Amino acid sequence: MKVLLIQQDMGTREAQVPNLPIGLTYIASALKNHQVKIFDPNLYPLSSAMDELKNEMQKFKPDIIGISIRNIDTTNFRNKHVYFNTVKPMVLAIKEINPEIKILAGGSGFSMFAEIIMKKIPEFDFGIFLEGEKSTPELLANLNNPENVKGIFMRKNNQVIYTGDRPLPEFSEIPMPETATEVIDMKNYLGPSYNIIGIQTKRGCLLNCAYCSYPNLNGRQVRLRDTKDIVDQIEYFINQFGMERFVFVDSVFNVPEGHARKILEEMIRRNLDVQFGVWCHMKGITEEFLELLKKAGAVQIDFSPDAATNKGLSALKKGLTEQDIKNTINMARKIKGIGIGFGLFTSLPGYNLTDTIKTLILPFKIQLSLPGRGGGGISYIKIEPDTHIRDIAVKEGLISKDDDLFPKDENDLARMFYRPYSQRYLNMLADGFLGMFERVLKPTAVFVFRTLARIKGKKSAYDQKTGFVSFQKTKK
Ligand code: B12
Ligand code: SF4
CATH class of the missing domain: 3.40.50.280 (Cobalamin-binding domain)
Structure with a gap:
């Protein structure tokens, strides 16, 4: 056919x-x-x-x-x-x-x-x-x-x-994604951002974060692909299409760590000239593993602590504490020349003024600790079907239990974020602050860091997603 x-x-x-x-x-x-x-x-x-x-x-x-x-x-x-x-x-x-x-x-x-x-x-x-x-x-x-x-x-x-459920396919048996030129023209996807080409090393996620639909989509068991196959795929993309950068699209790259480590070591052994972005979990992360990522070509490492306070981390079932965030920032300071991003939410269950302020200032602490290369994006949780946060939102009367959470348009979408009425003043504060950050602080920071980069004679890269400038070497 x-x-x-x-x-x-x-x-x-x-x-x-x-x-x-x-x-x-x-x-x-x-x-x-x-x-x-x-x-x-x-x-x-x-x-x-x-x-x-x-x-x-x-x-x-x-x-x-x-x-x-x-x-x-x-x-x-x-x-x-x-x-x-x-x-x-x-x-x-x-x-x-x-x-x-x-x-x-x-x-x-x-x-x-x-x-x-x-x-x-x-x-x-x-x-x-x-x-x-x-x-x-x-x-x-x-x-x-x-x-x-x-x-x-x-x-x-x-x-x-x-017609009824079926088991998810055995990922290790699935052939490499099709890239023959008569099927797709890979040249169209060789742009300047590392986010364009995705490489998948596993499917499924062992973690159970309260807002996330990933485990519903790809299961709570991890299905790994053979590490040699993955590195073969990366090498093939480099040799065949001139791929210079990519992103690992796994839920979290470093869980289980042994699998991730083997991939990085093999990339280093083969001396692959490629840059990549990756999502990592903070638990168990070490300076040595960050070094290994950098050596293999990582230019951007993103973490999703999602909450800045112990209350939020526990509400989101992250299995992390504020200390883990601090430790990760400290380790990242020692790994120079690499972008480090932190995804955060405000307006989490039970949040008060202290939690909100701690959340709003964390990105600044990150920037100060990792000047020009550390960033923290703050957003609100979008309530998705079959997630724990949906059950909380129903219990709190934020959405009805029959709400299908399917947005008709942008106005309808607005009500699907976890922004409880009890936190309306905190959210007004956060909205005002984030608006000012977008319009004034971020452009100023970008200008300052770009100028510094120019003075230091280095290339700077501006990341649309995290909104910060890094000094990493960028390929032409
Ligand atoms: C990695 C990722 C990204 C990367 C993608 C990098 C890349 N170059 O591919 C980045 C960071 C760029 C990204 C961006 C965004 N993402 Co994203 N992303 C993901 C993530 C975690 C994995 C996607 C992936 O690569 N899967 C691997 C492939 C192999 O699986 P797949 O695409 O699902 O395909 C399989 C099946 O779905 C099915 N299938 C797919 N298509 C078809 C078609 C047919 C005909 C058939 C038969 C079967 C079939 O078969 C495939 C093979 O098994 C998913 C979560 C998830 N589990 O899906 C979110 C996810 C898809 N992203 C999401 C969002 C919102 C976004 C953004 C809009 C965020 C933003 N505000 O900018 C952007 C949109 C970017 C874009 N242009 O599409 C949401 C979508 C939810 C929603 N409510 O719409 C998800 C589900 C995460 C979530 N929040 O729950 N994303
Ligand atoms: S947020 Fe990330 S780590 Fe948590 S369940 Fe979703 S995919 Fe897994």
């Missing part, structure tokens, strides 16, 4: 560099017996993307279409945007070219709201729940008997039905 796999259009071209659609490259590798092509509308200007898609359909003449719905919204209170609303217009454009074509949906955003999306977009014939490497080829082989395939949303007698 001819299968056209399409990435969701983000609906905006500002500040968003198109990421390599990693989920689709894995699906394409699972569909080796079919003729597959990946189309990414985000590579084209917004005004012409749908025409490009129609052209692609006319040229390739697919028998079936798959759409990846990765993001529903920004999950960011200070930049509220609903991405999902571009999906229906894309489906209608597809149907305009071929009204009979079957369309399947998949992706993490889809899986978080599978039944709702199937109901909202009746043109979707099928939905692939969770990881699709096994279920997608099985479905294509059983299009006349889809009910026999587990892990599928489908329609029967005008109702949406689910």
Whole structure:
């Protein structure tokens, strides 16, 4: 069969560099017996993307279409945007070219709201729940008997039905993501940010943070991939496409640590000339491990303590204390020339003025300890389905127990953040402070650090995500 796999259009071209659609490259590798092509509308200007898609359909003449719905919204209170609303217009454009074509949906955003999306977009014939490497080829082989395939949303007698759970695929057995030029043009993803190309070393997360949907999407057991295979993949990307930077997309890279260590040691042994970004957990992190990361090519290490105080850390079930944060900052000070980011939330269960102030000043402490290369981003928790924070929000009357948490638009999205009424004054304080930080303090800090970098004769890199400047060496 001819299968056209399409990435969701983000609906905006500002500040968003198109990421390599990693989920689709894995699906394409699972569909080796079919003729597959990946189309990414985000590579084209917004005004012409749908025409490009129609052209692609006319040229390739697919028998079936798959759409990846990765993001529903920004999950960011200070930049509220609903991405999902571009999906229906894309489906209608597809149907305009071929009204009979079957369309399947998949992706993490889809899986978080599978039944709702199937109901909202009746043109979707099928939905692939969770990881699709096994279920997608099985479905294509059983299009006349889809009910026999587990892990599928489908329609029967005008109702949406689910065919039942299936085990998540064994990650070590899944082939390397498909990157053949007739499937996807990797040259489009060699941009200046390390966030564009993702490399996955494991699936699943052993931790259980109160707000997080990752374990619902990829399981609470970790499924590791062979370390040699991973380094082979990185080396192949470097040699084949000239990849200079990438990001490890794992939930946390250093859990379990032995696996991460083997990958880094192998990268060093092979002397790979590449830079990367990575998320690490603070528990068990050592100066020696940070050094190893740097030696292997890490230019940005992000931590998600998520809370600045013991009260918040315990409410979020992080398994961390304020001391762990301090220790990590102290260790990071000794590892020079590398960006260190800390993700934080304010407005956590039970927060008072002291907790809020401690949260607001932590990014400054980080900046002072790691001048020009340390950053802390503060946001509010977006309440996602099937998470512990959702149960707390229901108990506290913040949302109703029937709330499907699917945002219709930006106004609707606003109420889905954990901002309890009892903390309204604290949140006003935080909003004012964060607004001032965005408009005044951050641009000033960026200016100062860039000037310092210039005086010191070093290159500086400004990170859009963490909003800070680092002195790391950047490749041309
Ligand atoms: C790594 C990551 C990032 C990295 C991506 C780096 C890169 N180059 O790939 C960075 C930091 C850049 C990032 C950014 C963002 N992210 Co992010 N990200 C993730 C994370 C942790 C892993 C994604 C991943 O790589 N998975 C590995 C691949 C192989 O899996 P997959 O894509 O899910 O694909 C599988 C299945 O979904 C399915 N599938 C996928 N598509 C299709 C299509 C078809 C047809 C079929 C059949 C099957 C199928 O099969 C695939 C193989 O098994 C997820 C959490 C998660 N567990 O999904 C969040 C997540 C997807 N991100 C999220 C968000 C919000 C964002 C941002 C919008 C944040 C922001 N405000 O800027 C941006 C958007 C960027 C963009 N352009 O898309 C949210 C989305 C939730 C929501 N409510 O919308 C998630 C779910 C995290 C969360 N908060 O819960 N992200
Ligand atoms: S926040 Fe990170 S460490 Fe915590 S459960 Fe989610 S993916 Fe795992």
